Amino acid sequence: MDHDKSELSERKKQILKAIVHAHIEGGEPVGSKYVLENQHLTCSSATIRNEMAELENMGYLEQPHASAGRVPTERGYRFYVDSLVEHYVMTANEIAQINRLLHAKMSELDQILVEASNLAANLTNYTAIAIKPRASSVSINKFETIYLEPDHYILVAVSSTGSVKSKHLQTKQPITPETLANLSDVLNMVLTNLSADQITLPHMMKLEALLGNDAHLASDLIKAVYDLLNELDEGEVKVSGLDRLLQYPEYSDVAQLQALLGTLENKEEFLDLFSKSEGDDVSVLIGSESEVKVMNNSALVFKPITKDGKTIGAIGILGPRRMDYAKVLATLEGLTGNIADLIGSNNQLTGGKGNGGEQKDDG
Amino acid sequence: MDHDKSELSERKKQILKAIVHAHIEGGEPVGSKYVLENQHLTCSSATIRNEMAELENMGYLEQPHASAGRVPTERGYRFYVDSLVEHYVMTANEIAQINRLLHAKMSELDQILVEASNLAANLTNYTAIAIKPRASSVSINKFETIYLEPDHYILVAVSSTGSVKSKHLQTKQPITPETLANLSDVLNMVLTNLSADQITLPHMMKLEALLGNDAHLASDLIKAVYDLLNELDEGEVKVSGLDRLLQYPEYSDVAQLQALLGTLENKEEFLDLFSKSEGDDVSVLIGSESEVKVMNNSALVFKPITKDGKTIGAIGILGPRRMDYAKVLATLEGLTGNIADLIGSNNQLTGGKGNGGEQKDDG
DNA sequence: TTTTAGCACTCTTTAGCCTCGAGTGCTAAC
DNA sequence: GTTAGCACTCGAGGCTAAAGAGTGCTAAAA
Numbered sequence: 037m038d039h040d041k042s043e044l045s046e047r048k049k050q051i052l053k054a055i056v057h058a059h060i061e062g063g064e065p066v067g068s069k070y071v072l073e074n075q076h077l078t079c080s081s082a083t084i085r086n087e088m089a090e091l092e093n094m095g096y097l098e099q100p101h102a103s104a105g106r107v108p109t110e111r112g113y114r115f116y117v118d119s120l121v122e123h124y125v126m127t128a129n130e131i132a133q134i135n136r137l138l139h140a141k142m143s144e145l146d147q148i149l150v151e152a153s154n155l156a157a158n159l160t161n162y163t164a165i166a167i168k169p170r171a172s173s174v175s176i177n178k179f180e181t182i183y184l185e186p187d188h189y190i191l192v193a194v195s196s197t198g199s200v201k202s203k204h205l206q207t208k209q210p211i212t213p214e215t216l217a218n219l220s221d222v223l224n225m226v227l228t229n230l231s232a233d234q235i236t237l238p239h240m241m242k243l244e245a246l247l248g249n250d251a252h253l254a255s256d257l258i259k260a261v262y263d264l265l266n267e268l269d270e271g272e273v274k275v276s277g278l279d280r281l282l283q284y285p286e287y288s289d290v291a292q293l294q295a296l297l298g299t300l301e302n303k304e305e306f307l308d309l310f311s312k313s314e315g316d317d318v319s320v321l322i323g324s325e326s327e328v329k330v331m332n333n334s335a336l337v338f339k340p341i342t343k344d345g346k347t348i349g350a351i352g353i354l355g356p357r358r359m360d361y362a363k364v365l366a367t368l369e370g371l372t373g374n375i376a377d378l379i380g381s382n383n384q385l386t387g388g389k390g391n392g393g394e395q396k397d398d399g
Numbered sequence: 400m401d402h403d404k405s406e407l408s409e410r411k412k413q414i415l416k417a418i419v420h421a422h423i424e425g426g427e428p429v430g431s432k433y434v435l436e437n438q439h440l441t442c443s444s445a446t447i448r449n450e451m452a453e454l455e456n457m458g459y460l461e462q463p464h465a466s467a468g469r470v471p472t473e474r475g476y477r478f479y480v481d482s483l484v485e486h487y488v489m490t491a492n493e494i495a496q497i498n499r500l501l502h503a504k505m506s507e508l509d510q511i512l513v514e515a516s517n518l519a520a521n522l523t524n525y526t527a528i529a530i531k532p533r534a535s536s537v538s539i540n541k542f543e544t545i546y547l548e549p550d551h552y553i554l555v556a557v558s559s560t561g562s563v564k565s566k567h568l569q570t571k572q573p574i575t576p577e578t579l580a581n582l583s584d585v586l587n588m589v590l591t592n593l594s595a596d597q598i599t600l601p602h603m604m605k606l607e608a609l610l611g612n613d614a615h616l617a618s619d620l621i622k623a624v625y626d627l628l629n630e631l632d633e634g635e636v637k638v639s640g641l642d643r644l645l646q647y648p649e650y651s652d653v654a655q656l657q658a659l660l661g662t663l664e665n666k667e668e669f670l671d672l673f674s675k676s677e678g679d680d681v682s683v684l685i686g687s688e689s690e691v692k693v694m695n696n697s698a699l700v701f702k703p704i705t706k707d708g709k710t711i712g713a714i715g716i717l718g719p720r721r722m723d724y725a726k727v728l729a730t731l732e733g734l735t736g737n738i739a740d741l742i743g744s745n746n747q748l749t750g751g752k753g754n755g756g757e758q759k760d761d762g
Numbered sequence: 763t764t765t766t767a768g769c770a771c772t773c774t775t776t777a778g779c780c781t782c783g784a785g786t787g788c789t790a791a792c
Numbered sequence: 793g794t795t796a797g798c799a800c801t802c803g804a805g806g807c808t809a810a811a812g813a814g815t816g817c818t819a820a821a822a
Contacts (some may be wrong), residue, residue, distance in 0.1 A: 067814050080766050085815065103773040103814050143567050182543050182557060190563060192555055194545060200553060200565035204506050278641075279660035282653050290645050297642035430785050443795050448786070466785050466802045 044094075049120060050075060051087050052096055056108050056116045060358045063285055065105030110323040110357065113335070117320050117361050124362035126370060130159055138374045145198075149341075149349050150274055152371050157277030159367045162355035165300075167310050167338070169347055170271035171197060173231035176264065179223035186210035191260055195268045196229070197348065203260045207253060215250055222246045223257070232265040271310075273303035286333050286356040295330040300354075309336070310350055316342040318368060323357050335359045339368040341375050351375075407457075412483060413438060414450050415459055419471050419479045423721045426648055428468030473686040473720065476698070480683050480724050487725035489733060493522055501737045508561075512704075512712050513637055515734050520640030522730045525718035528663075530673050530701070532710055533634035534560060536594035539627065542586040549573035554623055558631045559592070560711065566623045570616060578613055585609045586620065595628040634673075636666035649696050649719040658693040663717075672699070673713055679705040681731060686720050698722045702731040704738050714738075 044052070054075040058066040068084040071077070077084065088106050091097045096112035099105075108116065126134075137155050142148050146168065153166035175196045182190040187210050192202045211219075226243045227235065240258055244251040278300075287293045299305055305328045313319045318339045323332050337359070338352030351372055353364045407415070417438040421429040431447040434440070440447065451469050454460045459475035462468075471479065489497075500518050505511050509531065516529035538559045545553040550573050555565045574582075589606045590598065603621055607614040641663075650656045662668055668691050676682045681702045686695050700722070701715030714735055716727045 065814090069814080081814095082766050082768090082816095083764085086765085089816080099815085101773060102816095103771080103812095105814065178545060178547070180543060180545050180555070182541060182555065182563075184541065184557070190557060192543070192545065192563065192565070194547070194553060198567065200545075200555065202555070202563035202565075204561065276664070278664060279657045282657040282660065288653055290651055294642045294645040297645065301639070301641060428785090432785075444785095445787095445795050445797090446793085449794085452787075462786085464802060465787095466783095466800080468785065 044115075047077070047079075048087055048091060050077065051084060052091060052108070052112060053116065053120045055088075055097065055106055056112065056120070056358075059108055060360055063356075063358060065100055065107050067105035070105070108358070110325070113322050113357060113361075114325075117322070121362050121365070124366040126366055130367075131370070133159065134370050134374055137371075145349060146272075148375055149351065150276070152375055153274065153351050154276045156351055156353060156367055156371055157280060160353055160355075160360070160364050161280055161283075162353050162359065162364065163278055163281050164276045165306070165338070165352040165354060166272075166274045166276070167306065167350040167352060168272040169310055169340075169350065170307055171269055173233075174199075174265060174268040175229045175231050175234075176261070176268075177228060179220050179228070181216045181220040183213045183216050186212075189216055191223075191257070191264075193261070193264045193268075197268070199268055201264050201267055203264060205256060205260055207256075209252075211250065211253075219247065219250065219253065219257075223261070227261055232262060232269065235262065235265075271303070271307040273300070273306050275300055281355070284356045286358075292330070292333075296334070299328060299330050306352075310338065310340070310352075313338070313340060313350075316340045316347070318365060320361065320365075333357050335361075337361070337364050337368060339372045341372050343376070349375075407478075410440070410442075411450055411454060413440065414447060415454055415471070415475060416479065416483045418451075418460065418469055419475065419483070419721075422471055423723050426719075426721060428463055428470050430468035433468070471721070473688070476685045476720060476724075477688075480685070484725050484728070487723075487729035489729055493730075494733070496522065497733050497737055500734075508712060509635075511738055512714065513639070515738055516637065516714050517639045519714055519716060519730055519734055520643060523716055523718075523723070523727050524643055524646075525716045525722065525727065526641055526644050527639045528669070528701070528715040528717060529635075529637045529639070530669065530713040530715060531635040532673055532703075532713065533670055534632055536596075537562075537628060537631040538592045538594050538597075539624070539631075540591060542583050542590070544579045544583040544586075546576045546579050549575075552579055554586075554620070554627075556624070556627045556631075560631070560709075562631055564627050564630055566627060568619060568623055570619075572615075574613065574616075582610065582613065582616065582620075586624070590624055595625060595632065598625065598628075634666070634670040636663070636669050638663055644718070647719045649721075655693070655696075659697070662691060662693050669715075673701065673703070673715075676701070676703060676713075679703045679710070681728060683724065683728075696720050698724075700724070700727050700731060702735045704735050706739070712738075 051071055054071045055066045058070060058074065068081040068088060071084050071088075072079075072081045088097060091112075092099065092106060096109060096115060097106040098109050100107060133155060137151055140151070142151065149166040149168065153164040157164035176193045177196050178194040180192040180194075182192065184190060187207045189205055189207070189211070190202050191205055192200060194200055222243060226239055226246065230239070235258070240254065243258065244254045247254055278297075281287045281293070281296075287296075309321070309326055309328065316339070318337065321331075321336045323335065326336055328336075331354075333356065334354060335357045336352055336354050338350050340347045340350045342348065351368060353359070353368065355364075414434055417434045418429045421433060421437065431444040431451060434447050434451075435442075435444045451460060454475075455462065455469065459472060459478060460469040461472050463470060496518060500514055503514070505514065512529035512531065516527040520527035539556045540559050541557040543555040543557075545555065547553060550570045552568055552570070552574070553565050554568055555563060557563050585606060589602055589609065593602070598621070603617065606621065607617045610617055641660075644650045644656070644659075650659070672684070672689055672691065679702070681700060684694075684699045686698065689699055691699075696719065697717060698720045699715055699717050701713050703710045703713045705711065714731060716722070716731065718727075
């Protein structure tokens with residue numbers, strides 16, 4: 037068997053493409069007769085059958101059972117995505133929806149990601165995922181405190197990625213607003229630009245020293261800062277349009293669907309997946325190509341959103357293996373390109389103005 | 400037909416209870432023979448059949464088809480929940496798990512709610528929901544600004560419920576930290592303790608007046624405050640253990656499951672449901688008792704968490720109508736009781752303050 | 763050498779039919 | 793009011809037959 041891609045004749049490619057398209061649409065095995073009718077080929081169904089048999093030998097197609105039509109294999113889809121898929125041209129309406137999102141001018145990435153993934157689910161009719169990747173070593177750029185009551189204040193931290201997180205803190209003894217102001221100054225001096233595992237005993241001692249009379253606050257503070265850093269490190273996976281999965285018959289197997297839902301909820305496996313991707317190119321994982329075993333008859337397409345060379349998020353599409361890759365790829369490109377623009381030019385997130393999103397084309 | 404609950408004889412109650420228990424466990428129709436064997440009654444199966452026929456006439460039971468056993472109706476479950484259910488005694492292990500949650504000493508309500516709902520899903524083996532209700536008229540108690548760069552700062556707002564939210568803002572012209580400090584003073588003077596619809600033109604004019612040279616910042620600020628208030632108003636619904644639904648055969652109907660998932664994702668209907676409940680008692684909605692039409696063969700049990708008379712959150716359990724109400728009720732009581740303790744005594748949320756930091760964007 | 767027509771073959775799907783068994787309702791006796 | 797007995801109903805499951813879709817193979821044609 038020669039599996040060289042270049043060995044596929046034009047006709048074979050055409051037939052494979054036709055089968056992939058038919059299978060994407062209907063989900064059923066595709067027979068030679070169907071290919072003949074829907075693809076204007078100048079040959080008979082017998083010839084197509086021969087070609088199909090060869091494509092099966094080469095591993096691009098398979099038969100669910102002896103007298104059924106052919107279904108593209110994982111490998112067939114891989115070849116389709118790599119070499120055969122054509123650029124999907126978005127409708128005016130689709131473009132308009134993306135533009136509408138763009139004009140909403142949201143300033144916070146979390147929100148943008150969720151909205152974008154909602155839209156992605158709507159446009160593609162698959163389930164979409166918004167990912168905020170794990171940040172391995174976030175630090176805090178700036179601390180601020182907010183005085184509420186004599187024994188109750190809020191600690192606010194701005195991370196190196198621009199996230200803002202806060203924690204309510206309570207003190208055993210009353211403190212004054214002035215003490216509090218001093219406290220944030222000290223924090224800014226001692227604990228900025230340190231990741232969780234860089235905070236050591238000397239920092240803590242320095243903190244206590246600088247706090248002077250208020251040294252008793254130190255241990256609670258360190259704990260709070262530590263918690264904040266850990267929260268900032270955590271990745272997030274938010275799923276939109278889960279119900280859309282169910283319209284595809286491949287998910288009518290309850291046990292498998294249950295496993296998939298469980299995995300989605302766990303989010304760890306997905307975060308691992310994303311953390312393994314590099315650069316800001318679209319990734320297409322078909323079936324067993326992803327290490328999430330529960331996704332054997334699913335496909336996951338995702339595109340990272342980068343800023344200044346760092347991955348700050350990603351949008352993914354999850355669906356059956358027979359996914360409309362052309363449309364999914366185009367949608368992700370369109371959306372993430374626009375998000376990058378949004379972040380780069382027209383909003384409040386900058387500081388080191390960004391790189392207006394890179395355009396990638398599929399294929 | 401006399402439907403008076405008091406008219407149910409002891410034996411009828413016993414039979415109904417037996418059928419409910421059997422159906423909760425197995426999900427299948429229950430026959431007279433089964434009742435006879437598992438309930439030590441001093442009568443024959445024929446008598447039980449007679450009683451069951453009467454219970455059916457009264458509307459507590461129904462037959463899926465003529466030669467099947469009986470299944471409790473919605474009304475049957477309602478009667479069971481109101482009058483028949485016995486207190487479930489938690490195992491030491493279950494209590495230990497709840498206590499472990501308690502000892503985690505989280506300070507932010509959001510986090511507590513999510514963790515508690517995770518635990519609820521684990522303990523009951525149903526799907527759990529953490530709800531942060533819509534707050535109809537939140538106001539901002541305190542503003543704070545954080546200077547990042549000459550044209551980039553963060554606006555932080557502490558709401559009347561204790562939530563902290565922030566927004567990145569960018570200015571066209573550079574501003575100094577002193578300007579920024581003044582800005583937060585002005586905001587605290589003009590825009591605190593106002594809900595979104597109480598902010599009127601005079602406020603805006605006063606803001607501009609007080610800002611003096613920096614009046615050009617006013618419109619962006621008002622917009623940001625408005626956005627913050629709206630975000631604070633929004634309710635949230637977070638689902639845990641969705642995969643658990645699928646183990647119950649009532650959810651093997653794909654179309655219905657799809658509708659349910661869609662509704663869960665929408666969250667509006669659920670928030671409406673919660674907003675209609677009053678006080679801090681457990682609510683049990685069986686089948687069509689909830690107005691969510693998609694839940695006709697489901698049940699929803701939820702318990703609000705109140706603090707100083709205000710509902711600050713809720714935990715709910717969603718499952719099939721034949722839910723183990725005894726266990727679910729006990730679990731919710733145990734959990735929410737402990738959460739109230741957590742908030743009341745031992746943490747940083749006091750002073751009528753609720754919710755903790757939401758982080759926004761990276762970027 | 764490649765293509766094509768024809769045909770036998772395979773395998774799934776569906777419908778119909780039957781039996782089995784669970785569970786009931788009714789009647790008549792206790 | 794309770795019980796034993798029995799006929800009846802209805803779904804589940806298994807078996808068979810027919811239909812249909814699609815293939816692989818062979819032999820002839822291009």
